[in-house]
Amino acid sequence: MVKRRHYNIDGIDTCVLCTSQEEETIDHLIFSSQFSQHCWAKIGISYNTNNSRIEATIRAKENFSGRLFFEIFTIAAWNIWKERNNYIFNQINPTHNSWIERTKADLNWLRYRVPTDLSDYITSIVNNL
């Protein structure tokens, strides 16, 4: 967006989550950067970045062995974004441990919105992260 509006962003339009020096696009940042790929693997979501975003998401849902795919998917993606923003706005380097702690905290909040059996399921996810 910043680029479209012709802001001078020399040198700050690359991904801050990994060392690839790739342009910070949504696809790279959330799905294909090394940092994000590690996060997806950790949460058990297999995301094939060779497909379109919609196709990859559909396949990821089909291959996900657990329940609550879209809730977990959204929380994982949101916290990748927050790791990025924590670097941009607070100069705090993104780490997988920080991502895990944020994701666990949000998953714990999700437990209050679901029936007991799903709450137990979420607890097991949190305990395995």
Ligand SMILES: [Zn+2]
């Ligand atoms: Zn990257």
